[in-house]
Amino acid sequence: MTTDTLATAPHGVPVLDLDPFSNELLADPYPYHAQLREAGPVAWIPKYGFFVTGRHEQVHQVLNDHEAYISSAGVGLANFNKEPPFRPKSLILEADPPSHTRARTVLSRILSPRTVMHIRASFTQEADQLMDGLLAAAQAGEVVDGIARIAEVYPLKVFPDAVGLGSEGRENLLLYGDMIFNAFGPRNELLLRSAEKVQPVTAWIMAHCQRAMLRPGGFGDLIYQAADAGEISQDEAPMLVRSFLSAGVDTTVNGLGNALWCLATHPQAYAKLHADPGLARTAFEETLRYESAVQTFFRTTSRDVALAGVPLPAGSKVLTVLAAANRDQRQWPDPERFDLERRPTGHMAFGSGIHGCVGQVVARLEGELILAALAKRFKRVELASAPTRRLNNTLRALSSLPLRLTPA
Amino acid sequence: MPVIHLIAHDGTAVPLQVPEGHSVMQAAVSVGLRGIVGECGGSAMCATCHVYVDPAWADKVQPALPNELEMLECTSSERRPESRLSCQIKVHAGLDGLVVRLPATQQ
Numbered sequence: 001m002t003t004d005t006l007a008t009a010p011h012g013v014p015v016l017d018l019d020p021f022s023n024e025l026l027a028d029p030y031p032y033h034a035q036l037r038e039a040g041p042v043a044w045i046p047k048y049g050f051f052v053t054g055r056h057e058q059v060h061q062v063l064n065d066h067e068a069y070i071s072s073a074g075v076g077l078a079n080f081n082k083e084p085p086f087r088p089k090s091l092i093l094e095a096d097p098p099s100h101t102r103a104r105t106v107l108s109r110i111l112s113p114r115t116v117m118h119i120r121a122s123f124t125q126e127a128d129q130l131m132d133g134l135l136a137a138a139q140a141g142e143v144v145d146g147i148a149r150i151a152e153v154y155p156l157k158v159f160p161d162a163v164g165l166g167s168e169g170r171e172n173l174l175l176y177g178d179m180i181f182n183a184f185g186p187r188n189e190l191l192l193r194s195a196e197k198v199q200p201v202t203a204w205i206m207a208h209c210q211r212a213m214l215r216p217g218g219f220g221d222l223i224y225q226a227a228d229a230g231e232i233s234q235d236e237a238p239m240l241v242r243s244f245l246s247a248g249v250d251t252t253v254n255g256l257g258n259a260l261w262c263l264a265t266h267p268q269a270y271a272k273l274h275a276d277p278g279l280a281r282t283a284f285e286e287t288l289r290y291e292s293a294v295q296t297f298f299r300t301t302s303r304d305v306a307l308a309g310v311p312l313p314a315g316s317k318v319l320t321v322l323a324a325a326n327r328d329q330r331q332w333p334d335p336e337r338f339d340l341e342r343r344p345t346g347h348m349a350f351g352s353g354i355h356g357c358v359g360q361v362v363a364r365l366e367g368e369l370i371l372a373a374l375a376k377r378f379k380r381v382e383l384a385s386a387p388t389r390r391l392n393n394t395l396r397a398l399s400s401l402p403l404r405l406t407p408a
Numbered sequence: 409m410p411v412i413h414l415i416a417h418d419g420t421a422v423p424l425q426v427p428e429g430h431s432v433m434q435a436a437v438s439v440g441l442r443g444i445v446g447e448c449g450g451s452a453m454c455a456t457c458h459v460y461v462d463p464a465w466a467d468k469v470q471p472a473l474p475n476e477l478e479m480l481e482c483t484s485s486e487r488r489p490e491s492r493l494s495c496q497i498k499v500h501a502g503l504d505g506l507v508v509r510l511p512a513t514q515q
Binding site: 105109112114117281343346350360361364 | 445446478
């Protein structure tokens, strides 16, 4: 997959002759992020022909200038003005105002802080039950896989419950999410492998976006109620349910998995959290900065535009590296330090601007509740053996996280 | 540069220099003020940058848009007529001397 905007490197722009979507760099992106930040505010990736930016200031700027850096031409490598999208375009993610605004208004009302107040009790109960269920294993000294038993369990229970899905087939949500997030990258081996099951998985997803499959009063049904009220069309409703199912699970699974990894590998930080479980929300926020689940997103320039003085022609793809911005020393003192005492707000893990993650309040709730429930029950959380990684073109994900939990 | 006066919940007055075009939230967070959180980074999505605008300044601050009004229903401290999200208050020369009070809690 190439963009043919420019056949050669633009004059004066630093060139990074590497493949950000190679297995090697996906497995350990941090040295490349440092190289990117130091090369300049903007660099060029000749392998695919796109611009890339990793400093906080420029990432923030691009994400907040939605007129110059649009989403309707796709937020992956593919330019939807030149080639068909992997799946029908998202009405919210891959849209610009004014159509974006209508969709966004509906979803942000459904996922608002007010909604979160209503679901806090049930989400808390689920977190408590999950952690209580691990006490016996912990007492017996068994290894607990933080991915299989926590990170993949909790978000697959609470969020689809809130959307109003039945209990069967929820593993499809993980397969679908993996595929969609791979599809923001090039058509490499990772994407081809995850798309092997694209037909049956997509069929399951689309069937479960229909009103009849969704519990009345759940988040999914609330989208249909917005259609009833004329805010969006009835045809648009299943597409917005699809957005919840695409973006609402694989992201939080990895957010939680990465949070557990951060704490297991930073015992002093975990000790602070155990001593004061009220730090759970702040701790989760720092894990979002330090080990961001969603690493990158693209934009497309709608016109000739200059970024930090670098001219970008119209129709250029620009990769914003959220995770690199999150360790930019220009924004964060001592950014390589995982520090529960810093103020991580302002990080780019949920993006920024009109496309900033619409589900972020729900995501933070899940993170806060799981980390609090963990911290109240276990005085130590340690790696039992090396974790294994699940490579994805966009997500930072683990496939296993063997932990030893010591009950308090 | 305009100066905004934040009155913390305990009554302490904190004068804050705010560059024109910046929001009150941005300025507060950049000096590490604890009474304003701004979890969502200024996108009117979290209601944790809640402030009470002094009545003398009520009509000088640009009115709240519908999305802000909806968010104000979610504040952890009491919502009052003078409640605003400080990320939506963009400072300009005409707001030099603005007084806002911080609520008891943001979360």
